[in-house]
Amino acid sequence: MTDGHESAPTGVRRTTRQRTAVSSALAETGGFLSARDLHDRLAAQGERVGIATVYRTLASLASTGEVDVLLRDDGESVYRRCSSAHHHHLVCRECGRTEEVTGPTVEAWATAEAERHGFRDVRHTVEITGICATCTL
Amino acid sequence: MTDGHESAPTGVRRTTRQRTAVSSALAETGGFLSARDLHDRLAAQGERVGIATVYRTLASLASTGEVDVLLRDDGESVYRRCSSAHHHHLVCRECGRTEEVTGPTVEAWATAEAERHGFRDVRHTVEITGICATCTL
DNA sequence: GTGAACATGAGAATCAGTATCAACTAGCGC
DNA sequence: GCGCTAGTTGATACTGATTCTCATGTTCAC
Ligand SMILES: [Zn+2]
Ligand SMILES: [Zn+2]
Ligand SMILES: [Zn+2]
Ligand SMILES: [Zn+2]
Numbered sequence: 631m632t633d634g635h636e637s638a639p640t641g642v643r644r645t646t647r648q649r650t651a652v653s654s655a656l657a658e659t660g661g662f663l664s665a666r667d668l669h670d671r672l673a674a675q676g677e678r679v680g681i682a683t684v685y686r687t688l689a690s691l692a693s694t695g696e697v698d699v700l701l702r703d704d705g706e707s708v709y710r711r712c713s714s715a716h717h718h719h720l721v722c723r724e725c726g727r728t729e730e731v732t733g734p735t736v737e738a739w740a741t742a743e744a745e746r747h748g749f750r751d752v753r754h755t756v757e758i759t760g761i762c763a764t765c766t767l
Numbered sequence: 768m769t770d771g772h773e774s775a776p777t778g779v780r781r782t783t784r785q786r787t788a789v790s791s792a793l794a795e796t797g798g799f800l801s802a803r804d805l806h807d808r809l810a811a812q813g814e815r816v817g818i819a820t821v822y823r824t825l826a827s828l829a830s831t832g833e834v835d836v837l838l839r840d841d842g843e844s845v846y847r848r849c850s851s852a853h854h855h856h857l858v859c860r861e862c863g864r865t866e867e868v869t870g871p872t873v874e875a876w877a878t879a880e881a882e883r884h885g886f887r888d889v890r891h892t893v894e895i896t897g898i899c900a901t902c903t904l
Numbered sequence: 905g906t907g908a909a910c911a912t913g914a915g916a917a918t919c920a921g922t923a924t925c926a927a928c929t930a931g932c933g934c
Numbered sequence: 935g936c937g938c939t940a941g942t943t944g945a946t947a948c949t950g951a952t953t954c955t956c957a958t959g960t961t962c963a964c
Contacts, residue, residue: 680944705842748900760886817913
């Protein structure tokens with residue numbers, strides 16, 4: 631209220647040890663990791679990164695589409711470095727193995743169904759889970 | 768540790784004032800309600816029900832399929848009395864209005880896609896959101 | 905009625921995620 | 935290199951949802 635001593639980020643994204651660490655840790659892993667998983671993994675590697683920074687970095691990466699965010703059934707969010715094109719996931723409930731899947735059919739269905747009900751600006755989330763071949767053995 | 772004074776529920780579901788209250792409150796509402804919404808609504812009606820009981824009742828109703836559970840983006844769960852047949856939801860991001868939708872197409876696609884990857888015991892979640900006609904005006 | 909099994913609720917505990925804010929540093933101009 | 939400033943960090947407090955504890959209250963079969 632008094633004056634302009636605030637620091638409203640102008641959009642400049644700096645490279646820091648922490649951000650690099652989070653990105654690489656994420657890149658080294660195929661599956662989904664929660665913020666805490668990532669934090670622990672970094673700690674194990676000797677990379678000290680505050681949990682708050684992990685969350686901030688993940689949010690940032692997610693906003694640029696560099697990682698996918700999945701809200702697990704228990705409410706915890708998990709992140710994964712992902713192709714940026716629109717797709718969905720097929721996740722193994724046993725081992726967490728993940729496959730990316732696409733479905734033009736679903737996309738069309740979702741849009742059509744929404745329009746039929748007069749909805750606009752449509753978005754959707756689709757997740758498929760199951761037990762993968764390996765875990766079935 | 769001493770003897771068998773424990774109380775491992777054997778599956779008998781009793782009728783109580785609280786459970787009835789939660790069920791009716793849920794039935795009176797068309798849309799989704801969070802546990803807290805429900806708790807507040809009951810309180811407003813003069814029905815004193817502990818929040819823990821609300822959660823327990825909702826969990827119970829959800830397990831029998833009497834209500835649907837939706838995990839919102841912010842991580843809070845919302846509940847709604849629902850038809851028991853398998854279906855999905857089309858929700859307005861503005862007013863919360865909800866439509867139930869079904870899609871043989873999606874069901875088939877999800878199953879086929881999962882099998883193609885060797886997954887079994889497949890389940891899926893599909894949610895469509897948008898802005899409804901009323902909110903567009 | 906009785907009593908054992910079940911249910912309740914106040915409050916503590918848990919837990920993911922966010923807000924604070926003083927200390928820190930990348931990147932830029934010199 | 936040097937210094938400056940805006941962007942970053944992280945220890946920690948906090949929030950808000952959901953679960954746990956356990957002493958006390960109820961339901962319902964017999
Ligand atoms: Zn598996
Ligand atoms: Zn899609
Ligand atoms: Zn609406
Ligand atoms: Zn379905």
